[in-house]
Amino acid sequence: MTLDKSPEKIADMFDKVAIRYDLLNDLMTGFSHRRTRKLAVALSKFHDGQAAIDLATGTGDFAFLLARKAPNGKIIGVDISRKMLAGARYRLSKLAFQNVDFQYGNIYDLPFDDDTFDVATIGYGIRNVPDPVTAMREVRRVTKKGGRFLIVEATPPLSKYARFIANFHFSRLVPFVAKFLSPGGDAYHYFAKSVEQFPPAPKFAKMIAKAGWSEVYYHPMYFGTVTVFLAIC
Numbered sequence: 001m002t003l004d005k006s007p008e009k010i011a012d013m014f015d016k017v018a019i020r021y022d023l024l025n026d027l028m029t030g031f032s033h034r035r036t037r038k039l040a041v042a043l044s045k046f047h048d049g050q051a052a053i054d055l056a057t058g059t060g061d062f063a064f065l066l067a068r069k070a071p072n073g074k075i076i077g078v079d080i081s082r083k084m085l086a087g088a089r090y091r092l093s094k095l096a097f098q099n100v101d102f103q104y105g106n107i108y109d110l111p112f113d114d115d116t117f118d119v120a121t122i123g124y125g126i127r128n129v130p131d132p133v134t135a136m137r138e139v140r141r142v143t144k145k146g147g148r149f150l151i152v153e154a155t156p157p158l159s160k161y162a163r164f165i166a167n168f169h170f171s172r173l174v175p176f177v178a179k180f181l182s183p184g185g186d187a188y189h190y191f192a193k194s195v196e197q198f199p200p201a202p203k204f205a206k207m208i209a210k211a212g213w214s215e216v217y218y219h220p221m222y223f224g225t226v227t228v229f230l231a232i233c
């Protein structure tokens with residue numbers, strides 16, 4: 001089955017799950033996504049005085065972690081789902097960070113000059129873009145030379161047994177839980193398929209390099225079901 005990853009389709013799907021997204025994320029990962037994000041943000045070495053972009057920011061998890069890490073840094077989160085962005089802005093109003101902003105933005109055509117950011121992050125977002133290499137080239141354009149790019153993504157595990165458990169988790173458990181919790185529950189069938197069709201970590205690392213990034217490193221977590229990728233501009 002070929003997945004429709006057109007921006008309109010993707011934005012509509014995330015608009016539908018936006019209201020329950022954070023809860024679903026916690027339940028479906030058993031809260032483990034929090035630890036993964038913390039590792040990625042530590043690897044970013046983001047510090048005061050720097051600028052970061054969080055791509056496909058959703059409800060802003062990465063943006064807020066970056067904001068906490070560098071209270072005098074500047075963070076912009078971009079996304080194509082207006083409702084996910086509304087969720088991010090609502091959380092921002094509660095958390096009251098002064099150094100974060102959210103705006104509409106498509107990863108293929110970012111509304112920023114070349115060499116703007118010291119750090120770029122994308123969490124669980126690259127899987128949703130139909131042409132990741134082109135998207136990652138655009139991210140490189142807006143990143144400064146020597147800047148760091150952190151990608152966190154659900155990846156197909158390399159071991160047969162871990163793959164069996166992950167398949168069960170994504171194709172049975174996740175849609176089952178999502179159906180009860182989210183009005184856009186069907187979207188989670190899409191998520192299961194998109195994880196299944198995502199390249200294994202070593203292959204995706206090559207795609208990052210193909211997009212022009214260097215020193216690509218990856219760190220599999222949870223039996224390889226999630227991978228943190230780091231690359232330098």
Ligand SMILES: C[S@@+](CC[C@H](N)C(=O)[O-])C[C@H]1O[C@@H](n2cnc3c(N)ncnc32)[C@H](O)[C@@H]1O
Pocket residue numbers: 007010011014025055056057058059060061062078079080081084105106107108122123124125128129
């Ligand atoms: C699974 S959510 C991840 C949200 C957040 N980064 C996180 O870590 O929880 C994927 C997000 O990617 C966004 N997205 C998908 N395609 C995009 C694109 N072409 N440009 C920008 N954002 C996109 C979706 O709207 C959605 O909010």
